[in-house]
Structure formats: C-alpha cells, structure tokens
Amino acid sequence: MRQRIICWYPAKVKHTAEKNIHRFLEQAGIEHYIPLQDGKTAVPGLIFVHTDYARALSLREESGNAISYLPDSINQGFQVVSDTEMQQFLFLQRLAGKFYFLPDPENLKGGEKVRVTGGEFAGIEGELYRLRGHKRVVVRLGNMLSVAMSEYIAKEHLEKISG
DSSP states (O other), rough: OOOOOOHHHHHHEEEGGHHHHHHHHHTTTTEEOOOOEEEOOOOOEEEEEEHHHHHHHEEEEETTTOEOOOOTTTTEEEEBBOHHHHHHHHHHHHHHHEEESSSOOOGGSSOEEEOSSSSTTTOEEEEEEETEEEEEEEEETTTTTEEEEEOOOGGGEEEEEEO
C-alpha cells in the first residue's frame, strides 16, 4: 500500500471540463492549479492536483469528470511534480509578464544548470538554453512540461550550479 504522501499530480482533463473540475476541487478543499496566461488556460486540459495517491485515484470517480493522471512508465504509477518544481513554476507565473510553455522537454538536452542570483527572479533554478534567438532560463515540471522565461536575465545574475 502506498504511503499518504502529498504530491502534485499532473492530470489531463477535457478542455471543456476544466471549470467544473476546478469548482469540484475547490469545494472538496483540495489544492490544485490550472496554468493560466493572459487569463486563459495556458495548456488546455492540464491541471495539477496536490493530494495523496489514494485520494487522487478516488477523485476520478467523485468528480464526475474524466481525470487522467499522466503515467510514469519508470515507476509504474503517475507522474509527480516535486514541491520545489511546483513552487518555482508558481513563482514564475506570478512574476513573469510572459513565458513560453515547451510541451516536450525531452527535446531540450545539454542545458547548463543555473540559479538566478539577482533581481525579481532571484532563487529560481533552471537550465539555460538558446530559444528564439536568446538565452532563456527554463524550469522543468517533471518530465512533461517546461517553462521558459521571456524576461532577459543579465549573465551577472546567473550562477552555474552542479547537479
């Protein structure tokens, strides 16, 4: 039996059901997040649910809507986004005027790991890639999505990190 560890589970839902699922989770008191940009869903049909494994399973029936958690083929369960990754993503969403969702993070390879050391994004850790002609800091959410900051960050505010 799985432990009752609270995790962020990314799930796919019908784009038309996002509002219903949002209301259901809110009424159930379950923390969740739908990525938005400019007041619209940034990745249609994607929702993050912060709960334990057993509750995540039960929500599929309780909600009355189709919730499909993204499979993790390595661990034979659902994909999980760490609290650290989710906190950085939420931080970016609050501060960044614009960012780019990159739906296939496996295509990004060889990025230099960096930490932003100055400015309003100080503390964000990610990987440095050249995207759309400019170097961008990219934050990954598990193995399913990456977010690239559109804001320029001066190289003196970037620190290489190992790991």
